[in-house]
Amino acid sequence: xxxxTREERFTEFWPGDQYADVWPKHYKxxxxxxxxxxxxxxxxxxxxxxxxxxxxxxxxxGTGEDVxxxxxxxxxxxxxxxxxxxxxxxxxxxxxxxxxxxxxxxxWGIGTRKHKLLxxxxxxxxxxxxxxxxxxxxxxxxxxxxx
Amino acid sequence: xxxxxxxxxxxxxFDPDVDTMSRFESFPVQVKGMxxxxxxxxxVFEEQDSTLSFRFACREGVCGSxxxxxxxxxxxxxxxxxxxxxxxxxxxxPLPHLKVIKDLVVDLDPFFNKIEQVMPYLETLTxxxxxxxxxxxxxxxxxxxxxxxxLCGSCYSACPVVWFNKEYLGPAALTKxxxxxxxxxxxxxxERLNQVSHEDGIWRCHTVFNCVEACPKNIQxxxxxxxxxxxxxxxxxxxxx
Ligand code: SF4
Numbered sequence: 320x321x322x323x324t325r326e327e328r329f330t331e332f333w334p335g336d337q338y339a340d341v342w343p344k345h346y347k348x349x350x351x352x353x354x355x356x357x358x359x360x361x362x363x364x365x366x367x368x369x370x371x372x373x374x375x376x377x378x379x380x381g382t383g384e385d386v387x388x389x390x391x392x393x394x395x396x397x398x399x400x401x402x403x404x405x406x407x408x409x410x411x412x413x414x415x416x417x418x419x420x421x422x423x424x425x426x427w428g429i430g431t432r433k434h435k436l437l438x439x440x441x442x443x444x445x446x447x448x449x450x451x452x453x454x455x456x457x458x459x460x461x462x463x464x465x466x
Numbered sequence: 467x468x469x470x471x472x473x474x475x476x477x478x479x480f481d482p483d484v485d486t487m488s489r490f491e492s493f494p495v496q497v498k499g500m501x502x503x504x505x506x507x508x509x510v511f512e513e514q515d516s517t518l519s520f521r522f523a524c525r526e527g528v529c530g531s532x533x534x535x536x537x538x539x540x541x542x543x544x545x546x547x548x549x550x551x552x553x554x555x556x557x558x559x560p561l562p563h564l565k566v567i568k569d570l571v572v573d574l575d576p577f578f579n580k581i582e583q584v585m586p587y588l589e590t591l592t593x594x595x596x597x598x599x600x601x602x603x604x605x606x607x608x609x610x611x612x613x614x615x616x617l618c619g620s621c622y623s624a625c626p627v628v629w630f631n632k633e634y635l636g637p638a639a640l641t642k643x644x645x646x647x648x649x650x651x652x653x654x655x656x657e658r659l660n661q662v663s664h665e666d667g668i669w670r671c672h673t674v675f676n677c678v679e680a681c682p683k684n685i686q687x688x689x690x691x692x693x694x695x696x697x698x699x700x701x702x703x704x705x706x707x
Contacts, residue, residue, distance in 0.1 A: 335488050337559065349675030349676060349679065352674075424673055428692050431673075432689050
């Protein structure tokens with residue numbers, strides 16, 4: 320260790336390295352918003368790919384259509400899948416409205432000093448849409464699972 | 467009269483010559499009156515362990531040497547009252563994500579290299595006037611906040627983009643750039659904007675706002691970066707306001 324300079328040593332793994340602030344208990348609001356934006360983004364793109372594959376089945380004449388119909392009836396309308404749909408919808412609403420916040424900040428500089436307020440206003444709007452949509456799906460899910 | 471209390475300082479130690487890992491060491495500290503964390507560290511240094519290393523100079527929040535990660539937040543040790551923390555145990559870490567030279571002393575070279583990259587000095591381009599450079603109150607108000615930066619490195623250490631991308635200029639350097647772009651006396655604004663407008667400059671910011679939370683001087687680096695972005699866009703796309 321004596322023969323190396325400080326710069327040389329520091330480029331490698333350094334035993335003194337410490338990352339005390341990476342633990343979630345230290346995250347502040349903005350960090351959570353950013354993290355959830357990433358996570359919901361991944362969920363949405365995974366869903367998108369599955370959804371694309373599933374609907375593409377319908378375009379294959381004959382067997383494809385049958386498989387799609389079966390898939391739609393047995394899997395798509397299953398209460399559990401409907402429940403997953405609610406999760407997808409939640410992710411979409413979060414990702415969309417948080418994305419709106421980022422667009423407003425990046426393109427017009429709106430709300431950069433009050434980003435939390437902007438976040439709550441947008442989430443409030445998203446929340447209203449969420450409740451309205453839930454009002455639509457939840458009775459169906461309950462009906463299907465009891466039936 | 468305030469009652470004396472005893473708190474336990476849990477200090478992260480690392481001596482490159484001896485240690486293979488950083489470790490915590492606890493020191494009891496007698497808190498008299500309104501002692502700051504820096505006073506506590508000095509007490510440990512004077513009475514218990516004189517091998518403890520830490521930086522400080524002004525002990526009044528203008529030099530930016532004593533920025534540390536104290537009880538889960540970025541703070542200046544000299545501006546943090548021990549009593550205000552309201553915990554019997556106080557964890558004192560060096561600034562995370564920076565190379566530790568010894569104990570609480572971190573290597574700030576990458577941070578200052580990036581400050582240097584943005585030309586942190588005033589360039590008037592005109593001959594110096596006979597008297598002072600006059601600014602109106604409104605012009606001064608534009609830089610009122612960003613001029614407060616004490617180069618403590620908290621925002622740099624807190625930025626998750628810096629964690630993963632060592633090329634990113636970081637909040638402090640970009641705030642410094644904005645400070646001169648917004649200054650009415652400065653003549654280099656177009657060059658400055660060009661200089662920070664690349665993928666490891668203003669466009670790398672993910673608006674996580676950790677810098678805003680971290681800054682002990684209540685500066686909003688994220689806001690400065692967004693203003694730089696807006697200025698760059700409206701300079702390139704003339705119709706964008
Ligand atoms: S902007 Fe704030 S946190 Fe960043 S270096 Fe300056 S004073 Fe420190």
